[in-house]
Amino acid sequence: MSTTTIELALQGQQESQDPVQPFGPSTADAIVQQKQKWNDPPINRWRLLATFVSFAVVGANDGVYGALVPYLREDYNLSITVVSLIFVTPFAGYTIATLIVNKIHMTLGQRGIAIIGPLCHIIPYVIMATHPPWPAMLAIYVIVGLGNGLMDAAWNSWIADMANANAMMGVLQAFYGLGATLSPLIGTQMIKSGLRWNYFYYTLLGVSVLELMVNSTLFWKEDAVSYRAKNHRSTDSGGGSRTTEAMKSPITWLIAVWLFVYMGVEVSVGGWVVDFMVQVRHGEPYKSGLIPTGFWAGVTVGRLVLGFVNDWLGTFPLPRQSTIA
Template sequence: MNIGQRWIAFMCGGCHALTYLILSQHPPYPVLVLAYVLAGLGNGIGLAAWNSYIGNLARSNELLGFMHASYGLGGTVSPLIATSMITQANLGWYDFYYVLLGMAVLETATLTYSFWPKTAQKYRETVHTEGTRNEGTRAALFVKPHARVVWLCAFFLLGYVGTEVALGGWVVQFMLRVRNADPFDAGMTAVGFWLGITIGRLVLGMVIPKIGVKLSLMIFIPITMGLQLIFWLVPQFHVSAVAVSLQGFFLGPMFPCVIVALTMLLPRHLHVSAIGFAAAFGGSGAAVLPFAVGAIAQAKGVQVLQPIILAILAVLFIIWLGLPKIEKRKD
């Protein structure tokens, strides 16, 4: 790392702040798309840096669960705030970005202040004591046995993130068209899903260290598959709403578990490269899988969501079994 966590913190928050400043001005559509590229850059920087940093701390399962729960909380609360601003206060959609701009400025200030002592020189000194400094992305991706772990985790996150975003994005349409729910109830189903993710990351994050990372997902994935079958095969709105919320609960801790697995299976000097690649590769699932589901839904109907999600979960279970044994961390 050539710039240190100090400037990583500034760049991460700065990308978010600049994005929301642009979007709050109600720009034309091409500018909006480019602004979101900048937001994605900030997200990518933050994912690699903070997952790697927290993954090396004591009680990393709980801390990562808390950090990623804040993501789920944002996914739960933000649509409610934006909807209220638009429908109750008669504001434009772009006015919501002033709220995000204020939060991004606070993010930039607090992160930069917190990591100000973390210079590039201090990071290199830490890494030098634990591994070879000239190893990086190439060693993580192409040198065995580390490459096997990184690629398995990357493909796991590809499927996981795609499942999370596809469910969160398409569940409203499924409830409207297949379960014949009214618009408000259908929207609350999505809120329940994201709330389940938030609570799952907080609650199960406390349980995972006691049973181990590897065993935890070997339990959570089959439970999620069972809930997916209930969601698919029981044609009752309330049953489907409860099932999808519980799916969120058990899906929630999977992303933090993968990050912890990477930090436990790889030497520290590969953590930033490996986690950055896996998170970026997995993040592409948020674009690819929902788009694929949408394309199929246009031709076959939104009910195709359920068997697709079930198949992806089965693949995730097989991928997870392919990882080496992960010892319990004694923090």
């Protein structure tokens, strides 16, 4: 037997004794990476409803801006420039939310989001309902923006990580549009009946209390330990945080810029169209306040069908076709 034959035999014997490494993630990682479904575990059905309530509150807050702007200008004697700050201060709170949402998840879990987010709605709405001074209105809208940002980021990412999430994401976003559709109707009708504009925030306060109750109850068991277990990072994912990892991706920046422009245009159009109709077209504040309802109704329908269209057309054509539309 030649030396080469002996070496090959020994090599084959050694390879047969080595443990076989399975292709793909380990068993532990595979278990962790198994995605939830909208109905599995069964409690997810109720948790989804809780997130829908949250997005309806966020939408109602954003949708009522336009209907209230003429009354805010008259009540506080504000110029267009000064009243426009009501669109800026929530953005500041939203920015803060992007910086702390991951920290809240890691320290308090989804339970923390389910409590802090609604509280960031309840506390400001209590103050707004009492007709505070204009500087106080601007300051507390930062807190509203913080709550909106926390709920937006947390519940979007939770549902997006589910199996076949497109349809549920569409429904979630449709509830945002539903809230934005109803709030101008309710707000203008309350003002027409003789109530002051700030009384509308009692309505938002009541829904926000419901939001706190259902979210905190249904996500109570989702603490930091549960969150970290479900979002386990494999050993080959590097040592940085998820936020740092995402910031290194060009796709993150591309989508962020696109959404920055889109969301700014969306809320601005829905808000300023009322003041435009009053100041330029000399429309009545009440009738002009109803115009955003049509705009937000279109947003609701578009987002509701988006998930199903996304499955049909695929992900990449949608931003291009939506932008053209």
